[in-house]
Amino acid sequence: MKYGIIGSGPAGFTSAILAAEKGNTVVLFEKDEIGGTCLNKGCIPTKVIMHTAELYRKAKNASEIGLVADNLKIDFNALIKHKENVITLLRNSMTKFLESKNINIVKAYAEITSDNTITANNQEYKCDKIIVATGSIPKCLNGYSFDGEFILNSDDIFKLSKIPENVLIIGAGAEGLEWARIFNDMDCNVTVIEEKNCALPVADNDISKYIENLLKQRGIDLKTSTTVKKLENRQVTLSTGEVLNPDFVLVAIGRLPLKPEKVNGKVIYLGDTNAQLMLANFAIYQARALLSDIKFDSVFVPNVVYGEPEIAWIGANEQDLPVGSYEKSVFPIKALGKAHCENEKNGFIKVLSYQGNIIGAHIVSKEASALIHQFAVAMQNNIKTSELKKICFAHPTYSEGVYESIVKL
Numbered sequence: 001m002k003y004g005i006i007g008s009g010p011a012g013f014t015s016a017i018l019a020a021e022k023g024n025t026v027v028l029f030e031k032d033e034i035g036g037t038c039l040n041k042g043c044i045p046t047k048v049i050m051h052t053a054e055l056y057r058k059a060k061n062a063s064e065i066g067l068v069a070d071n072l073k074i075d076f077n078a079l080i081k082h083k084e085n086v087i088t089l090l091r092n093s094m095t096k097f098l099e100s101k102n103i104n105i106v107k108a109y110a111e112i113t114s115d116n117t118i119t120a121n122n123q124e125y126k127c128d129k130i131i132v133a134t135g136s137i138p139k140c141l142n143g144y145s146f147d148g149e150f151i152l153n154s155d156d157i158f159k160l161s162k163i164p165e166n167v168l169i170i171g172a173g174a175e176g177l178e179w180a181r182i183f184n185d186m187d188c189n190v191t192v193i194e195e196k197n198c199a200l201p202v203a204d205n206d207i208s209k210y211i212e213n214l215l216k217q218r219g220i221d222l223k224t225s226t227t228v229k230k231l232e233n234r235q236v237t238l239s240t241g242e243v244l245n246p247d248f249v250l251v252a253i254g255r256l257p258l259k260p261e262k263v264n265g266k267v268i269y270l271g272d273t274n275a276q277l278m279l280a281n282f283a284i285y286q287a288r289a290l291l292s293d294i295k296f297d298s299v300f301v302p303n304v305v306y307g308e309p310e311i312a313w314i315g316a317n318e319q320d321l322p323v324g325s326y327e328k329s330v331f332p333i334k335a336l337g338k339a340h341c342e343n344e345k346n347g348f349i350k351v352l353s354y355q356g357n358i359i360g361a362h363i364v365s366k367e368a369s370a371l372i373h374q375f376a377v378a379m380q381n382n383i384k385t386s387e388l389k390k391i392c393f394a395h396p397t398y399s400e401g402v403y404e405s406i407v408k409l
């Protein structure tokens with residue numbers, strides 16, 4: 001069978017590899033760089049920059065733990081070069097991997113021109129199956145458009161030539177908070193506004209409350225229930241009447257699916273185009289569910305917000321469960337030996353369960369992005385808390401917190 005796959009992000013890349021491994025002929029179309037948003041303008045570059053920003057903040061404040069760093073500074077040019085090197089390295093290995101599976105990579109804008117035809121570079125490619133994995137684009141504020149100078153999106157941020165001094169971020173979701181913490185770590189003045197009444201509105205309320213406090217402690221000015229009233233001449237008037245003059249505004253209010261205009265019923269959509277969970281892991285798993293024997297349940301998709309401490313959750317939020325329909329346990333990270341060894345005492349692990357079955361897990365902690373998978377394994381495989389607590393957790397670890405959080409459930 002011949003597959004035509006448009007887009008080489010997590011969804012397109014994974015489906016191309018899996019379709020080829022099954023013996024199909026695959027043509028993969030990419031108008032930009034191999035790797036999609038995730039590799040080139042999303043997950044990977046953000047975390048590279050975040051890593052340096054975090055090291056800088058930690059080293060700067062490490063005298064308490066016996067580490068004194070004088071004249072510490074971020075070499076922004078070197079950091080950007082490092083980020084580019086990481087992307088290039090990963091992109092090259094992805095390209096080699098695609099080539100090793102004999103996938104025909106067409107570097108061009110692709111259009112679906114009939115039921116079974118994709119056209120790119122004025123050439124027609126006949127396909128038995130068409131997969132659209134064209135991703136998404138940043139959404140702007142109603143009535144405004146991105147200008148690359150003052151009203152910026154997540155793509156524009158990677159074009160900054162120096163560390164800004166004053167930043168206004170619109171949206172306290174995952175993207176907004178990740179950049180808020182990065183800029184704050186880099187000593188910028190950061191204001192975040194959020195139209196809902198809490199930070200991370202999609203998370204469990206306890207996570208939102210905890211994170212709001214942490215942001216305040218770090219000096220990030222979070223204004224909830226606040227929107228932009230006017231944006232003019234590099235000046236922002238908020239719904240509260242307050243006027244701000246940031247270096248720029250980063251709009252982080254979500255993304256819009258990018259769907260080719262001409263489509264038909266036979267086309268399969270994967271990843272961000274579906275406008276469900278716009279996460280790389282969700283995109284990859286959709287592709288795996290389509291093209292391999294690995295089936296998954298979209299209920300068990302971990303969400304992670306990176307930065308220090310990390311935030312991760314899976315399953316139900318407490319505020320969405322009927323009163324009396326669950327048991328709850330909350331364990332503070334500061335009760336762990338490891339947290340004191342590493343001076344990373346912020347956070348908690350909260351578990352919601354019903355008759356020994358975990359129905360939700362919510363973590364704020366160093367290593368939360370790793371810890372959450374212990375709950376994912378348990379939930380996906382119906383492993384009860386009575387079984388989970390039999391595990392001999394190594395000491396000292398943050399994983400001991402997993403035991404402590406379920407031992408009484």
Ligand SMILES: Cc1cc2nc3c(=O)[nH]c(=O)nc-3n(C[C@H](O)[C@H](O)[C@H](O)COP(=O)(O)OP(=O)(O)OC[C@H]3O[C@@H](n4cnc5c(N)ncnc54)[C@H](O)[C@@H]3O)c2cc1C
Binds near residue numbers: 012037260
């Ligand atoms: C700043 C930021 C940070 C993020 N961090 C995380 C994170 O930490 N974890 C996480 O899980 N998710 C994260 N995401 C989300 C993640 O990047 C996306 O969910 C993921 O990339 C979606 O994968 P996809 O394959 O659906 O689309 P994409 O990765 O967007 O790939 C789509 C590809 O299709 C190509 N394309 C589009 N139209 C055409 C066409 N007509 N012809 C040819 N090619 C075309 C595009 O050029 C692009 O390369 C982040 C996103 C952003 C913006």
